[in-house]
Amino acid sequence: MRLRALMIALCFGTAAGAAEPVEPLSADSLQNAAALRDRHVEAGAAYAIVESLTTEVGPRMAGTEADARAVEWARQKFKALGFDGVRIEPFRFPYWRRGHERGEVLAPFPQPLAITALGGSIGTGGAPLEAEIVAFDSIAELQAAPEGAAEGRIVFISQRTQRARDGRGYGLSVIGRSSGAVEAAKKGAVGLIIRSISTNTDRFPHTGIMRYADDVKQIPAAAVSNPDADLLTRMLERGQPVRIRLDIDAENRGEATSYNVIADIRGRERPDEVVVIGGHLDSWDLGTGALDDGAGVGITMAAGAALLKLEQRPRRTVRVIAWGNEEQGLIGARAYAAAQAEQMAKHVIGAESDFGAGRIYALRAGVEPTYWPLLEQIAEVLAPLGIPFEREGGGPGPDVGPLVQRGVPWAQLAQDGMDYFDYHHTANDTLDKIDSEALDQQARAYAVFAYLAAEAESGFGRAPKRP
């Protein structure tokens, strides 16, 4: 036994090139983790949670009555599963309301368009907005256009989103959604439409948050579905002016309150030190938020529930958070990080599941290389689930971001997101898109990760500074 420990320590030192090797995870901990993986995570448990949330609550946009029901649902669910100290943490944010929304081509070929207002957009002011469209391949092309290039027009950003397992295509195109209205208004536009940030051709427009700038005129902003973007492109190719009508009722009005729902598996030795996992509870209003992010809530709740079945609690506290209002700017996560500012040194590591329901294919982490050997050990337990440790790449889940900014290390259980942007932020984000067995694999992985992270004697240091 001593020899094996020594060998592991040597190995750690070599692998990480660390001056002071960290203490490896104990054989007992690794055994418990294997039991979590193989026995304690109940098959179908994560799916049952998502089924419950999408059936009994459904769409739950932050600040709505349904969001309040979701908070109560999460509180009751955590309690029923036996978590410790189930509590809610309030926060305030600007309230956005969506009303009706209609789009159509007026000329040269009248026909309806499938549109949806982007989150945060103003409406068209009680009457339809009618204008000619002017197309740009990307926001970069729009920014490069001369002053007044879109004067009196509706800008149409036609950029396509490329499919990728890690969602990198979304990263490239989403700026058109978030900043398009500002850039279009700077060129004189009266409105914005974007090709949905979407990887398939179903005729669903994809919503998502957008931003205005204080010193730039606010204009209404909407997404059209991919087939409608194709249609507009074909019309434009015919060389005649394309005139459209947008009739959008939406507004930013006052403030609303929502809540993070927080539940612990209290640590047996160091209850004040915390490993955070979770998903976000809110969704957009169009679908039932099964993939985004009912899945993440179900996976991490089920993982936590499995930890509660162990004979002994983990050394540190494992905290499962159903984050509030992720969609409109990580509002709940920022509130938590601010409230816990003085506890950040006690936050050992954080991971969020918020990338749909595809299987996990890699473990990655934002830790100093010294700690890589610990992640290698965790990955040994994850190996039967098909999850290796990758030293490079990845990033924290969105709600973990505010913790990472305060120095908390992150882990990523990277999900296969190949299909995620087919459904993301649409009416089509529904339970039937989820494979229960894929959720099981993920709940098992989160249980293993959270448990071993809570057991690791040394913790994971602080998050590396990014260049």
Added chain:
Amino acid sequence: MRLRALMIALCFGTAAGAAEPVEPLSADSLQNAAALRDRHVEAGAAYAIVESLTTEVGPRMAGTEADARAVEWARQKFKALGFDGVRIEPFRFPYWRRGHERGEVLAPFPQPLAITALGGSIGTGGAPLEAEIVAFDSIAELQAAPEGAAEGRIVFISQRTQRARDGRGYGLSVIGRSSGAVEAAKKGAVGLIIRSISTNTDRFPHTGIMRYADDVKQIPAAAVSNPDADLLTRMLERGQPVRIRLDIDAENRGEATSYNVIADIRGRERPDEVVVIGGHLDSWDLGTGALDDGAGVGITMAAGAALLKLEQRPRRTVRVIAWGNEEQGLIGARAYAAAQAEQMAKHVIGAESDFGAGRIYALRAGVEPTYWPLLEQIAEVLAPLGIPFEREGGGPGPDVGPLVQRGVPWAQLAQDGMDYFDYHHTANDTLDKIDSEALDQQARAYAVFAYLAAEAESGFGRAPKRP
């Protein structure tokens, strides 16, 4: 040569068991047909026609302003392609109008439902209809229920549509759509919702025609998408009453006029004898009618255009018809058959392309076995396209039905409809669902078939009487 002809004749006699063998197609005709297949049907021609129709007209529900534009579009397109005697044939029908439509669950778990009114449905009378739902697995189960079983409720027919290449699943479930409102009203229901007649899980409700009966109370009828049907089923499984609200603005009001658009390739020897091919021009209002039935229009127009490139016209007239108002009851086809009643004996055979854009995998026909050898010959030319002659099965395209009722033989170039009911009658029936090369294969097949049918000396007799 004489020997070969004799051998074919003998062979025909043997294969068909016919008393009087029909005269085989000539070597010249077969050569011309091969040239049509290999050269005269331009790659991309059918797709270009569908592209034009869906871009320049879009949705074109019978009786709407867009339907009138579609008629003019078809007339101009036939003329531009060089067809003979391009003309329109008017007919009248009851006009149905769709307004707004909203559905939602009120209790026990409030959330929106994706619904659409069935074609022909009345609205909810200017105010929302609120009632508890009562589910039936099928219309048969509804019919078998006791009197008053749905008193004051909204009947929910939850039958699923099974996927099949030949669409047989649609045949089994569509009765719930067409007759559900009548059967539900007989049991005291105040409304009907059905699980969409759909084979996938995208959150589109599928519309389609429904009927009332003279002596049964009219109640509003709508489809919910498959994910919404799943949701209602899950709610019902929880054992509490499920109460929903339907707010539908729709009405049957007055009459409208639409048109068949008819164009010929006039026959060189027997211009009064006619081979009919075509697709239907109208669509439902939700999508752009790319698959249903822009594809059929494009395929048969492109096939006809290829025939116009032959050095010699075919012996008989080949008539391409863009049928009007197929969706609401084969209105245009019935009008044509009635107007041409005395010409039915001169209608040699008919085929319609109205099953989406999937490749053709078989040639079938409603002819007496005497004529099978002709179809075997046609299939020899179709063989490189992967299309064998099948003696059994199949049926005429819908708009050919009224001709067949008057004794006109039919042919079916059977398309692979595996995915057809994923998109059928939804907003998602758009151009991007079509593969241009698959349309080419079909246009080639229609050109070969129409040409050889017009060349066949004997014709195809009369349609066999069905038992």
